[in-house]
Structures are given as C-alpha cells and as structure tokens.
Amino acid sequence: MTLPRTGVVLLAGGSGSRVGAATNKVLLPLAGLPVLGWSMRTITGLAYVERLVVVHREQDRAAVEQVVLDRLPEGREAVLVAGGETRHGSEWRGLAALRGAVEAGDLDVVALHDAARPLADAALFDATVRAAHEHGGGIPVRPQPGLLRRDGGPRVRDLVGVQTPQAFRAGALVEAYARAESDGFAGTDTASCVARYTDLPIRAVPAPATNLKITYPEDVALAERLVTALTTP
Secondary structure (H helix, E strand, O other): OOOOOEEEEEEEOOOOOOOOOOOOHHHOEEOOEEHHHHHHHHHHOOOOEEEEEEEEOHHHHHHHHHHHHHHOOOOOOOEEEEOOOOHHHHHHHHHHHHHHHHHOOOOOEEEEEEOOOOOOOHHHHHHHHHHHHHHOEEEEEEEOOOOOOOOOOOOOOOOEEEOOOEEEEHHHHHHHHHHHHHHOOOOOOHHHHHHHHOOOOEEEEEOOOOOOOOOOHHHHHHHHHHHHHHHOO
16 A cells, blocks of 8 residues: 655654753664664655654754754755744644645645654554544554552553554644644644544554653663664564
8 A cells, every 4th residue: 555645743852851861862872873863764764754844942953953964864854843832832833844735735644753752663653644544543552451540449441552653634633733723722642632623533553562752761771672672683
C-alpha cells in the first residue's frame, strides 16, 4: 500500500529537569547520537514524509539546528520553529508551519512525535499514518495492567497508555487546532484536541515495549541498552 503524503511535527522543546541534566534531554548523548538524532534518522528515512517541522526551545535553537543539519539527508529539508509556553502551544506552532501546505492540499496526514521517544521505529510511524489515512486518526497505545487505585479498590482494568507518534488527517487536525486557539483551549496531547473539535474516528495502534519516553535518568541507560541491542547485527 502506498502511504499518504505526510508532514511530521517533531517536538523537541522539553527540558532536562527530571532526567537530572543541565540541558534539554533530547540533546543528551545516546549510543553515539543525540536523543533527537535517533528520531531524525527514522523520520528522514520515511519516503512518504514530505515536510518536517522541528519545534524547539528558543535557547536551544543553535544546538537543535546542528543536530537537524547533521541528520538531514541530501535533498531533504526541515523547518525549525520556536515552541510555545505549553505542549499544546508548541504543537499549534508546529502545525501553523504546515498550515499553508495542508490548506493547499499538499499533505494528507500530519503526525506529531515527541523527540524524547527516540526508539519509535519506521513500522510504528507506518501503522499510525496508515490508520490516520484510512480512519481519521491513529495513536500508539500500550496496556497498563499494573496500575492501582489510590483508594485501594480493585485494580483498573483495560487501561492503556497513549504514546506518540499520533497521526491525523491533515485538514481536520489543523482546523481543530485553529478552533482551539480561538477558544483558548489547551489539550493534554494531540488526540485530546482532535477528540474535542472533530468527530474523526481514532484507531489504537499497538506500540512496542521499546517505544519508551526518556523522562528519568534510568530511562537514558535503558534506551542506551535497547539502541545497542536493536542496532547490533
């Protein structure tokens, strides 16, 4: 199946506070590349991705730009955009950079991905983008069987954790964020805004256990081991 023309917003505007670093966690070294470099490597290898926007903190622009330039194959381009005060604000700024292409009909799907998930592989991007194209939206999920109730009651069952990349039909996604901006609404993630402002069906896509998010110091060590295992012949 030919995958749709896709734009990607790569969110690289986090900090290093919880991971215990003095710099943005996506700039930390991971098996020979910055964390951001692994997402760049995957995304720029997807032939159907026609536009890439990297959202960064203003103070990280030079460092992020260098990583992006180092990982861009010849003939590929990326746009750098300073993020907002919130995650939702950063998503909207990234989408605004694609708005012209979306409204011109040049993109079918847009995916948003957290650069702090460096091990999201091509297969996961393919699956979420395909789900968005066929149904309206696609989000990666993992079962959360070990969660307990604060009040000591029965365990919560059939609960999943939502991850990225999250992909949606481009026109409906941009329209949802434009309406959210007008209303002053800020969602917790992309899917929450889409669910509020559209009637798009959103399909859950099984995510591999390797799609971890780097949040704490131990996550960096685990990601290092996983990268080594996944890239060693």
